Amino acid sequence: MEKDPPNPLIKRKLMTTTFSAKPAEVVHEWFVIDATDKVLGRVASEVALRLRGKHKAIYTPHVDTGDFIVIINAAKLKVTGTKSLDKVYYRHSGYPGGITATNFRDLQAKHPGRALEKAVKGMLPKGPLGYAMIKKLKVYGGAEHPHTAQQPKALEI
Secondary structure, three states, X not given: OOOOOOOOOOOOOOOOOOOOOOHHHOOOOEEXXXXXXXXXXXXXXXXXXHHHOOOXXXXXXXXXXXXXXXXXXXXXXXXXXXXXXXXXXXXXXXXXXXXXXXXXXXXXXXXXXXHHHHXXXXXXXOOHHHHHHHOOEEEOOOOOOOXXXXXXXXXXX
């Protein structure tokens, strides 16, 4: 029995390997974002993308490949339309009837940056990896931050 000659139209398949980042090999950079007059959702989506590490070529879903993000001037964040009065944030004390509601304007006045933290946290995965990612987000209401020793690079959104 004679073997058929190979078909020249069929290319030989080469085995490809999938790259998987190792936690020890990942380099976490520091970035600073000035949120003055920026829209809440646009800042939050870019921050969530960078906290996950999806902007890097070495992105691996089960490894924390993201960077540290420092956000300054979070008190000057904006929302479009009438969301400053209409957008409602809820929290619960754990007691019966202990639900409390507040709008964006009041939340920003009392806790600048909390609305941004909640928006970013909702965009990250739920579970141990997501909790580790949210710890790399540092939000400050004013222009000063204590992370100058890390020499964060300015990031424009």
